[in-house]
Amino acid sequence: MSQFKLFGYDVYPKTLLQVNVWAIGRDPNYWHNPEEFFPERFADGSIDFKGQHFEFLPFGAGRRTCPGIHMGIAMVELTLANLLCCFDWKLPDGMKETDIDMDEESGLTTHKKFPLKLIPVRYQWPSENQT
Numbered sequence: 776m777s778q779f780k781l782f783g784y785d786v787y788p789k790t791l792l793q794v795n796v797w798a799i800g801r802d803p804n805y806w807h808n809p810e811e812f813f814p815e816r817f818a819d820g821s822i823d824f825k826g827q828h829f830e831f832l833p834f835g836a837g838r839r840t841c842p843g844i845h846m847g848i849a850m851v852e853l854t855l856a857n858l859l860c861c862f863d864w865k866l867p868d869g870m871k872e873t874d875i876d877m878d879e880e881s882g883l884t885t886h887k888k889f890p891l892k893l894i895p896v897r898y899q900w901p902s903e904n905q906t
């Protein structure tokens with residue numbers, strides 16, 4: 776790769792560029808209330824996570840995109856689906872939804888700063904009540 780200019784900056788061969796996808800994913804020019812935890816924002820939209828929509832790149836994009844994308848999605852979906860299918864979830868006594876702290880820990884991967892504490896209540900399938 777030869778030297779080129781990007782937004783007025785000279786980029787030299789062998790320069791390591793890091794794309795700040797964290798900031799892109801919170802850019803108010805592209806996201807309504809970006810800091811709000813609102814997964815429903817994806818429900819009716821056309822934006823997905825496969826690297827074609829540059830405002831949302833959890834798996835990167837292009838030639839170095841994550842090769843484990845399908846395994847990653849399967850693991851997350853399977854785990855979440857089982858947790859939601861087998862249990863109802865309630866907050867500990869005295870805690871409200873607005874008390875949930877969504878702050879993040881910084882690091883190579885993002886973790887919640889304070890663990891989510893929920894109480895699982897085993898879901899009773901209608902067929903289990905039949906004797």
Ligand code: HEM
Nearest residue numbers: 832833834835836838839840841842843844846847848851
């Ligand atoms: C939800 C789960 C996962 C997420 C969010 C994720 C995310 C990412 C991201 C953002 C990158 C960097 C892409 C880039 O530089 O543009 C990456 C790279 C990579 N991921 Fe994943 N990943 C996940 C699961 C997995 C799994 C399950 C595997 C393997 C079994 C895997 C293997 C890799 C490898 C080998 C790379 C380096 C690719 C390269 O540099 O050419 N990932 N991943």
